Amino acid sequence: MTAARRTLTPTDLAPYARTLGHTLDGVTRLRGGSKKGVYRLTFRDRSTAVAYVWSPDEDLWDAGPADPRDPFSHASGLDLFTAAAHRLAAAGVRAPRLLHADPSHTHLPADVALVEDLPGGTLEDLLDGDAAVETGVLERTAALLDTLHACTGPRFGKVAVVDNGGSSYGGSCEAVVAERALSDLDELPARDPRAAAAHPQLAEAIGALAAQVQPRTGPPTLIHGELGPDHVRVTPDGDLALIDIEGLMYFDVEWEHVFLRQRFGRHYDALRTDDTVGLDEARLRLYRLATHLSLVAGPLRLLDVGDFHDPEFMRGIAEHHLGLALSFLESAS
Incomplete structure (x- = not known):
């Protein structure tokens, strides 16, 4: 069994706020996300964005290597997200707008995407x-x-x-x-x-x-x-x-x-x-x-x-x- 997930802190996520030209004021883990961490970032000017974090520590399934050609293989990762976001945009179907994608692992040992925070439920x-x-x-x-x-x-x-x-x-x-x-x-x-x-x-x-x-x-x-x-x-x-x-x-x-x-x-x-x-x-x-x-x-x-x-x-x-x-x-x- 995997260890309990550690909730990321403002210190962990502050560098990603700066990529958007913001100062981070607070972080909240959002409900769901069994394959990735989902966090709301609240900035100093009270605007917000959502961070998706793909790392083994955030993935509860512990699925291991998968054949990407298999349509039912483990659907997790920045590449899958960005390709899907672009395809939906081309199709005229709305998804949270991609603001920034970082596969570099510079700040966290994880792929990270920042997307718009859609208000409502x-x-x-x-x-x-x-x-x-x-x-x-x-x-x-x-x-x-x-x-x-x-x-x-x-x-x-x-x-x-x-x-x-x-x-x-x-x-x-x-x-x-x-x-x-x-x-x-x-x-x-x-x-x-x-x-x-x-x-x-x-x-x-x-x-x-x-x-x-x-x-x-x-x-x-x-x-x-x-x-x-x-x-x-x-x-x-x-x-x-x-x-x-x-x-x-x-x-x-x-x-x-x-x-x-x-x-x-x-x-x-x-x-x-x-x-x-x-x-x-x-x-x-x-x-x-x-x-x-x-x-x-x-x-x-x-x-x-x-x-x-x-x-x-x-x-x-x-x-x-x-x-x-x-x-x-x-x-x-």
């Missing part, structure tokens, strides 16, 4: 509140999805790899998802007797669902990859911006919609846009089971190696999705 903060407010912000989120998903890439993979001409991972989106689902499944028997008992049936279900997916000839779609309401910031004037964008990739749009449906729940219907018309039901079924398995293995893996602040929350996610994976077998029988 997240979309998650506004849901289950005033119905009129919900309707308006969900309509704007649906429009954002239309804009995002109208963009395509030459092949599937992380934006940072594809847009820089990197080599392809090979295979197909559905093959990668099936492979990842089997890998996640193989982690579970040692962790839970219910998963051990159901392992053969779940492995068979993954193979059967993958076999039902027909090859796709169209280009892959630009997707966020983990787009929950907590990853959409809403400014006081109602503008929307995507955060935690390092996983931005070109992939099957069905992967995005499975995650949207999981995270938005009863609000998902409001997000149905033009791109939902042609969704492939066979892909959706495979990706749904794969997502459940990922959301069992991932949280349990994090609890094994990390210093997550709310372990019961993570255990709850794993328990919920294990139940859904097992009920998937019942519904398929």
Whole structure:
């Protein structure tokens, strides 16, 4: 297990304030950021910015080396962030504006980015509140999805790899998802007797669902990859911006919609846009089971190696999705 994260101090972050021509007055660690440190910097003139800090000390996953060609490899790092920020800007989708990027490790043993501090809360903060407010912000989120998903890439993979001409991972989106689902499944028997008992049936279900997916000839779609309401910031004037964008990739749009449906729940219907018309039901079924398995293995893996602040929350996610994976077998029988 990794040691508890040390919160960076004004002394640690003052040099980055100076790159923006400011004097640092205070530092606050912000909620979230299991793969990076996220800090609000308050300057002497009361303006603010946000610092993203990528270092092993800030990454609770202890993921080790990853193949950047794999669209599902550990989505953490300055290169991934800057490539995603540039791609979203070109697509007309807002993300926190990049103010300064420092890969030099001069002041900290870490890559650091300074981005604009967007006032307001997240979309998650506004849901289950005033119905009129919900309707308006969900309509704007649906429009954002239309804009995002109208963009395509030459092949599937992380934006940072594809847009820089990197080599392809090979295979197909559905093959990668099936492979990842089997890998996640193989982690579970040692962790839970219910998963051990159901392992053969779940492995068979993954193979059967993958076999039902027909090859796709169209280009892959630009997707966020983990787009929950907590990853959409809403400014006081109602503008929307995507955060935690390092996983931005070109992939099957069905992967995005499975995650949207999981995270938005009863609000998902409001997000149905033009791109939902042609969704492939066979892909959706495979990706749904794969997502459940990922959301069992991932949280349990994090609890094994990390210093997550709310372990019961993570255990709850794993328990919920294990139940859904097992009920998937019942519904398929």
